[in-house]
Amino acid sequence: MTTWEYAPAPESRDIANLKPGYRMFLDGEFVEGGGEPLKSINPATEEVLAEVSTADRDDVDRAVKAAGRAQERVWGPMPGAERAKYVYRIARLIAERARELAVLESLDNGKPIRESRDVDVPTASAHFFHHAGWADKLDFAGYGPDPRPLGVAGQVIPWNFPLLMAAWKIAPALACGNTVVLKPAETTPLTALVLAEIIQQAELPPGVVNVLPGAGDVGAAVVGHPGVHKVAFTGSTDVGKSIQRSLAGSGKKLTLELGGKAANVVFDDAPLDQAVEGIVNGIFFNQGHVCCAGSRLLVQESVAEEVLEKLHKRVATLRVGDPLDKNTDVGAINSREQLTKIQELVASGESEGAERWTSPCPVPDKGFFFAPTVFAGVSQAMRIAREEIFGPVLSVLTFRTPDEAVAKANNTPYGLSAGVWTEKGSRILWMADRLRAGVVWANTFNRFDPTAPFGGYRESGFGREGGRAGLEAYLDV
The missing domain is CATH 3.40.605.10 (Aldehyde Dehydrogenase; Chain A, domain 1)
Incomplete structure (x- = not known):
């Protein structure tokens, strides 16, 4: 090979x-x-x-x-x-x-x-x-x-x-x-x-x-x-x-x-490879330093295992390192203070029983860096599901029905953004009408345009x- x-x-x-x-x-x-x-x-x-x-x-x-x-x-x-x-x-x-x-x-x-x-x-x-x-x-x-x-x-x-x-x-x-x-x-x-x-x-x-x-x-x-x-x-x-x-x-x-704890909702009929790219962009873009980052992934139970497998495989290819290298996908955390906050919240996720997976990618010895991390088995009561981490850390939850997806997505004090992944246009409109978020992206994430209003x-x-x-x-x- x-x-x-x-x-x-x-x-x-x-x-x-x-x-x-x-x-x-x-x-x-x-x-x-x-x-x-x-x-x-x-x-x-x-x-x-x-x-x-x-x-x-x-x-x-x-x-x-x-x-x-x-x-x-x-x-x-x-x-x-x-x-x-x-x-x-x-x-x-x-x-x-x-x-x-x-x-x-x-x-x-x-x-x-x-x-x-x-x-x-x-x-x-x-x-x-x-x-x-x-x-x-x-x-x-x-x-x-x-x-x-x-x-x-x-x-x-x-x-x-x-x-x-x-x-x-x-x-x-x-x-x-x-x-x-x-x-x-x-x-x-x-x-x-x-x-x-x-x-x-x-x-x-x-x-x-x-x-x-x-x-x-x-x-x-x-x-x-x-x-x-x-x-x-x-x-x-x-x-x-x-x-x-x-x-x-x-x-x-x-x-x-202000802050956010956006839900990125993936239904079982979604184009999963495309959804995985959107999930990666939603949370690892700008090292997760994005107020509207898709930091909570809600996946329909029937495809949760497949999505996680694809996600791990894709995240493992992300390159962490020198921000000036054109091949770098994830750069440096902005400050030591922010890095400490990310580390503390990740430790809380482990102590509360979530299943941590961290990319095996090499991380520079010097500077403020944190490898992309995905938590599975997350419950809504955990800090990593409630608090804004503002770093390259994704919390994965599951749902069975659209009503449950809406309830879990809205179970946050925030309301800045959300994403919906499905092939059904009617479901997109149904979800967008019920999600308490200022911006709802459909089959994409983190799309910005000066002609479109943004807020929460x-x-x-x-x-x-x-x-x-x-x-x-x-x-x-």
């Missing part, structure tokens, strides 16, 4: 144009912040990539005031068609610098280069292209004859999709005539700051977009500033609840996109981002 082995195919890290230091972007300029500088770490090697200046409360105040002036004097009164030109320009510049951004994202975040290259960066550019098209059509978006911008949008984004989440938030805000104060995640600030370079290159008026790196205190200062009129947060459910409590009665508009129910948050529906969050209607 011949064993085929891929030779390493590393992307050059030089393409990232990595600088030893990065400064925050405030009122159209890159300036030193008043906070304690942070070091951005490459999770695959544990090396320091760059030192990043951070904001303090005074910087937040200056940024919000600059955004307020820009919104009132320039960006808000500007005709939509003119705003669209700037937003289009950002989209084109992202596309032009796509390779640089992809390499930098993989260095800073740990995700495989092929995901940064083929998913994150193109979708980020697409969000700006899509929303630029809305800028002069807001009167016809269905929100009344004269929808107006809210003012200053305070936006706090997570570390799992640093560039994409920035685009996801900034593009609709700008298209609707708002200005932005963005706080990127503490562990992944670099692509947001390069996006600020692109915004400066696109010649947006000073103050329209401000990027303030820092820890949670900076995000809290942005959220709580009286000059902020709209808050958009993507991150953990606990922080989202805290933000909601702090803003209660303030009159600020709020959207929250219950502890997965509220509000929608993307598409026509996502414009409402940034308009006074």
Whole structure:
């Protein structure tokens, strides 16, 4: 038997144009912040990539005031068609610098280069292209004859999709005539700051977009500033609840996109090979660092054994390693803190009696890595079936009837996404009508498009981002 082995195919890290230091972007300029500088770490090697200046409360105040002036004097009164030109320009510049951004994202975040290259960066550019098209059509978006911008949008984004989440938030805000104060995640600030370079290159008026790196205190200062009129947060459910409590009665508009524990439901008539590919994509894409990841697999009993056998065989072929290697399927866990959390929850699954299977693939000795893991024999009471692991760990449960599948899928405090695998169109519609999830994928998973709204129910948050529906969050209607 011949064993085929891929030779390493590393992307050059030089393409990232990595600088030893990065400064925050405030009122159209890159300036030193008043906070304690942070070091951005490459999770695959544990090396320091760059030192990043951070904001303090005074910087937040200056940024919000600059955004307020820009919104009132320039960006808000500007005709939509003119705003669209700037937003289009950002989209084109992202596309032009796509390779640089992809390499930098993989260095800073740990995700495989092929995901940064083929998913994150193109979708980020697409969000700006899509929303630029809305800028002069807001009167016809269905929100009344004269929808107006809210003012200053305070936006706090997570570390799992640093560039994409920035685009996801900034593009609709700008298209609707708002200005932005963005706080990127503490562990992944670099692509947001390069996006600020692109915004400066696109010649947006000073103050329209401000990027303030820092820890949670900076995000809290942005959220709580009286000059902020709209808050958009993507991150953990606990922080989202805290933000909601702090803003209660303030009159600020709020959207929250929080955690998830999505059910991926496979019926006995599903195309199983196709379903296995969807299961793998649903949980192991981006190392499982996806709020809508299909982390609970519900399989009809009659095909459960066959699906597990196929799944083990497929997962064993996934390559874990250097994020810059074009052959890598699963990259590095973003931080040591997140790796520890994954390890602790996996240990709880074993102690509670679930059957653990971990891929035999080699794992690098250095860096934050975790081999893809599948738990069978999982009950709904186990922590691994209830809590968001946010890592490459899949919990497998079984069901007998469609009603039981719906009951088990909905037996979670979350409600962000779900997947259904079956050849029956009527069953897909029946399930989609009953699943308490903001997005239901049919015979696919993790498909994103800027023209489609995304958001959740219950502890997965509220509000929608993307598409026509996502414009409402940034308009006074």
